[in-house]
Amino acid sequence: EAQVTQNPRYLITVTGKKLTVTCSQNMNHEYMSWYRQDPGLGLRQIYYSMNVEVTDKGDVPEGYKVSRKEKRNFPLILESPSPNQTSLYFCASSLVVDQPQHFGDGTRLSIL
């Protein structure tokens, strides 16, 4: 089944403790992206990747890192999480940049 898989789905952690949210797609898509969704602010793009080893900043990259060492994986790294990064996070992928994105089920992060 074609899908985008994020892990974990839920996480409660504390300020400053490094965490990684994994994202994997099995559709051989080139374009991958991370978003955060907050009430009243909508979906905002954090980082995106046009292909392996090619990443670029979205609207709200501060406090986040990404890597794209393989085509299928696009992990989101929070080196030193802070409470303002408490949010619902979505990973998405598309075949190429101008194709519709398939979204993962979301990861709800709470940072205390």
Added chain:
Amino acid sequence: GQNIDQPTEMTATEGAIVQINCTYQTSGFNGLFWYQQHAGEAPTFLSYNVLDGLEEKGRFSSFLSRSKGYSYLLLKELQMKDSASYLCAVRGNSNSGYALNFGKGTSLLVTP
């Protein structure tokens, strides 16, 4: 950057037609997407416009005018299950970066 505006909330009656507008200001344009998002779920793709005009897909249609920076999503024969948030998203081009910027979404309530 991109500025994308949509109404925050709309209400319509089952069986009726509703039009959700989206206006955008962008330094580079490479297409406009509409997504549907039910509460607690991931967004799902509805339509994509890159050229001016109307794209029809069953009960859903989307229109684009690039010169006016305007799009709308038309939902016909509304059903209760159409109650959801509708997200307008604009894709940048090579000049402005290939980010995908979302509006804050329009929450549609369909009433009996």
